[in-house]
Structures are given as C-alpha cells and as structure tokens.
Amino acid sequence: MTQVDILILSNGPGEVTTWVRPVVKALRQKLGYDLSLVRISVVLSPCSNASGKEAAIALSYPEVDRVQGAEHFWQFLLWGKTFDNWDWRSQGVVVFLGGDQIFPVVIGKKLGYRTVVYAEWEARWHKWIDRFGIMKPEVAKAVPQKYAHKFTVVGDLMLEAAGESLDSNSPLPTNPSLTTELIGLLPGSKAAKLAQGVPLCLVIAEYIQAKRPQTKFVIPVAPTLDLQTLASFADLQKNPIAKIFGFGGASLIVPQDARGKALLKTTTGLTVELWQENPAYHLLSQCRICLTTVGANTAELGALGVPMIVLLPTQQLDAMRSWDGLPGLLVNLPGVGTLCAKVINWLFLRFVRRKGLLAWPNIWAQKEIVPEIMGKLQPQEVGEMVLDFLAHPEKLADIRTKLRKIRGESGAAQKIAQIVGEEIGK
Structure with a gap:
C-alpha cells in the first residue's frame, strides 16, 4: 500500500465526540494500524459552541496521530501551512466531519488530495467534492443528475456513536435504583446556558421528587466541563440569576472513594449524580425522559430514541449564543457580544421563531416530536409536564417510536471508511 495521509476536518465538541x-x-480497522503507511491527522476549524478542549479530546483517540487546534485554522486554510509545519505525503484524502463544506474544497486543492464529505442534511459544492457520504437519500434529491454518482447513503453517524457506546461494557449507574425511574438533566456546557440551565433543572427536579419520590436524577457532565465550574452555577453567590427560579442553592460533594460518583446536593436534600464518563450514551439510554437545552444534546438524545423536553428559558436574554453564520460571530464578539445576543435573540423571539423547529429531532421531522418550551419558564409548570409523562408511559413510548423513525441507518462509520479506501485507490 502507498503511504497516505488522512486529514479529518472537524469543529465543535459534538462533531469531535460523535462523528470523529x-x-x-x-x-484504522479498514486501512490498518501501520503509521508508516496510513497517518491520520485532525484539523479543527472555529466553532461558536467550542470550549477550547476539542483538540485535546481528538488527540486522546489512539487512532489519531496529530491534531491542530482551531486557533491556527485560518493560517492553514489560507496558506496551507500548519502551526507546527507538518509534512504531507503526496497522496491523501480530506474527510469532512464538521465545519463549512467549502473547507475541504480549498484544502483538498492545496494538498492535491481527494475529498470526502459527510453530509447530514445538505450537500454543497458538488462539482468540486469527489465523494459524499449522506445520512439519508433525501439529501441528494436536489443534486443535478451528473453528480449523482458521487453520492452514497451511509446512514447516521450520530447513531453509530451511540450504538458503539451501548454495545460496550460500560457500567450502569452505581445505584441500581437509578435505572428504575431515571431522569437526565442536560443544562448545557457553556456559561451562558448553564447560568439558567443548572438552577432551573435543579428546581424542577426538586419539585418532581417531592411528588414522586422514586425518581432519581443525573447530570451527564460535558467532557469540556469540570465539576467545580458546573457546581459554581448552583452557588447563589457566584450565580445570582439562580434566585430568579426560586432556587435555594446546591453544594458539590466529591466522594473520597475514587469509584464513587460526585453529587450536587440542594438545600432541600435532593441529590443529583454527576456522571463524568463520556460519551454518556449508555447512561442516557436508561433515562425515562431528559430535560435539555437546545444544541447537540437534542441530536444525541434523538439518535438514542430518548424522550426529552427542550427548555429555552428567556429570563436571561443574552444566554442563547449558539447561532450559525454571521449571528454566531456577532454574539461572540468581545465587548459587544452580549448586546448583540440580546438584540438578535429578541428579534428571533419576536419575529422569526416557528414553533417546534429548534430541537434537532423536530428539525429532522419538520414538526414537533419532542416538546419545546420557550419563555420565562416556571419550574412547577415544567415539573407537572414531566410528572404527566411519567404517569402516562404510553406518551413516552410514542415519542421513542417517532424518534427512531426519523433517523438514518447504522453502520455509517464503516461505510465512510470504505469510501475513503476507494478514493485512496484513485
């Protein structure tokens, strides 16, 4: 086999953990583990949802040989030179797994490599990309016939990542009772969302457990978040907005035994387990229902078929900053980002938003499958919704069925590897 370089282009935390x-x-399974023959590099592009830890996560994968962080991306895109001045073999394939689809076009031309794009919902630059692996046949419907040969339905990479985790021997929650009526709390991973999400979710959990004591709660901690930072958003001194939800505060409990789980304990006595193993799909699959913010969490839960209620509290109008394109750049600008976020989110709430099309499962289905609740949310009202779902399991079963119907096939990673192998041969 000729020496080749595989260059993975990706961006945000969701793509790095669930696609890459x-x-x-x-x-590696397809092309082998001999680094002298096949070298795998990851280059990250900027993302409004990034935490700065994506490069370290990618580098932790044993199959990856080298990683460049997003802060050096533009230099690479414009001039073709990495920060560490990497060498490149004469043959290779650029594999797109997140970012802007123009990136593999430009980089592939600079390196003289073949290009493969994973397209979940939309495929662009048909003339210049060599191959597309698409989630569903619908992605290729609008493609001119002369480019149709470039398209292969590979299925859903998100489902692939979830299935891989569920097939593993990951341990279940330490307390067996957690599996009986477990509720997942996913308040986000960025400060703007956590400031509202953590206290809101904890107050809702207090309300539910007071009326249904058999419920247990868990927070799957994002890999980009440490426990102390998460706990700071449950501290009334460090997060004053928590008082808006009538929250009394919570403290972090870290067990002496390394095998134990850290907890958040509220002033009412509620304990919420903090689950740090990632990805947490094995845990999430045990949940009866999850409370989550918008973002990649909704895609992961959708791929697992886990019912959810999507919360969009507007008590703090500048919290939502996960926009794509120009709005995403404006709301994250130093100094003026907060003002831009307030204006853009107000305009969105006032004029743009269409009901039921913010969570990924609802976007996929083009209708509301999972409830989305936006506004100045009251914990008791959300708690009553959860209690109603728990009291009527047939409603949860209906959501699971609908979620499974809208996703693509499994086996996407292996099919993408097959396409890359074919492109190497060319």
Whole structure:
C-alpha cells in the first residue's frame, strides 16, 4: 500500500465526540494500524459552541496521530501551512466531519488530495467534492443528475456513536435504583446556558421528587466541563440569576472513594449524580425522559430514541449564543457580544421563531416530536409536564417510536471508511 495521509476536518465538541471518534476507529480497522503507511491527522476549524478542549479530546483517540487546534485554522486554510509545519505525503484524502463544506474544497486543492464529505442534511459544492457520504437519500434529491454518482447513503453517524457506546461494557449507574425511574438533566456546557440551565433543572427536579419520590436524577457532565465550574452555577453567590427560579442553592460533594460518583446536593436534600464518563450514551439510554437545552444534546438524545423536553428559558436574554453564520460571530464578539445576543435573540423571539423547529429531532421531522418550551419558564409548570409523562408511559413510548423513525441507518462509520479506501485507490 502507498503511504497516505488522512486529514479529518472537524469543529465543535459534538462533531469531535460523535462523528470523529467512530470514523477514525473505522478507518484504522479498514486501512490498518501501520503509521508508516496510513497517518491520520485532525484539523479543527472555529466553532461558536467550542470550549477550547476539542483538540485535546481528538488527540486522546489512539487512532489519531496529530491534531491542530482551531486557533491556527485560518493560517492553514489560507496558506496551507500548519502551526507546527507538518509534512504531507503526496497522496491523501480530506474527510469532512464538521465545519463549512467549502473547507475541504480549498484544502483538498492545496494538498492535491481527494475529498470526502459527510453530509447530514445538505450537500454543497458538488462539482468540486469527489465523494459524499449522506445520512439519508433525501439529501441528494436536489443534486443535478451528473453528480449523482458521487453520492452514497451511509446512514447516521450520530447513531453509530451511540450504538458503539451501548454495545460496550460500560457500567450502569452505581445505584441500581437509578435505572428504575431515571431522569437526565442536560443544562448545557457553556456559561451562558448553564447560568439558567443548572438552577432551573435543579428546581424542577426538586419539585418532581417531592411528588414522586422514586425518581432519581443525573447530570451527564460535558467532557469540556469540570465539576467545580458546573457546581459554581448552583452557588447563589457566584450565580445570582439562580434566585430568579426560586432556587435555594446546591453544594458539590466529591466522594473520597475514587469509584464513587460526585453529587450536587440542594438545600432541600435532593441529590443529583454527576456522571463524568463520556460519551454518556449508555447512561442516557436508561433515562425515562431528559430535560435539555437546545444544541447537540437534542441530536444525541434523538439518535438514542430518548424522550426529552427542550427548555429555552428567556429570563436571561443574552444566554442563547449558539447561532450559525454571521449571528454566531456577532454574539461572540468581545465587548459587544452580549448586546448583540440580546438584540438578535429578541428579534428571533419576536419575529422569526416557528414553533417546534429548534430541537434537532423536530428539525429532522419538520414538526414537533419532542416538546419545546420557550419563555420565562416556571419550574412547577415544567415539573407537572414531566410528572404527566411519567404517569402516562404510553406518551413516552410514542415519542421513542417517532424518534427512531426519523433517523438514518447504522453502520455509517464503516461505510465512510470504505469510501475513503476507494478514493485512496484513485
């Protein structure tokens, strides 16, 4: 086999953990583990949802040989030079797994490499990209016939990552009773969302457990978040907005035994387990229902078929900053970002938003499958919704069925690896 370089282009935390991880595993299984023959590099592009830890996560994958962080991306895109002045072999394939689809076009031309794009919902630059692996046939419907040969339905990479985790021997929650009526709380991973999400979710959990004592709660901690930072948003001194939800505060409890789980304990006595193993799909699959903010969490839960209620509190109008394109750049600008976020989110709430099309499962289905609640949310009202779902399991079963119907096939990572292998041969 000729020496080749595989260059993975990706960006945000969701893509790095749920797309890159299964694909690099499949590439190694397909192409072998001899680094002198096949070298896998990851280059990250800027993302409004990024935490800065994506490069370290990608580098932790044993299948990956080298990683460049997003802060050096533009230099690479414009001039073709990495920060560490990487060498490149004469043959290779650029694999797109997140970012802007123009990136593989430009970089592929600079390096003289073949290009493969994973397209979940939309495929662009048909003339200049060599191959597309698409989630569903619908992605290729509007493609001119002369480019149709470039398209292969590979299925859903998100489902691939979830299935891989569920097939593993990951331990279940330490307390067996957690599996009986477990509720997941996913308040986000960025400060703007956590400031509202943590106290809101904890007050809702207090309300539910007071009326249904058999319920247990868990927060799958994002890999980009440490426990102390998470706990700071449950501290009334450090997060004054928590008082708006009538929250009394919570403290972090870290067990002496390394095998134990850290907890958040509220002033009412509620304990919420903090689950740090990632990805947390094995845990999430045990949940009866989850409370989550918008973002990649909704896609992951959708892929797992886990019912959810999507919360969009507007008590703090500048919290939502996960926009794409120009709005995403404006709301994250130093100094004026907060003002831009307030204006853009107000305009969105006032004029733009269409009911039921913010969570990924609802976007996929083009109708509301999982409830989205936006506004100045009251914990008791959300708590009553959860209690109603728990009291009527047939409603939860209906959501699970609908979620499974809208996703693509499994086996996407292996099919992408097959396409890359074919492109190497060319």
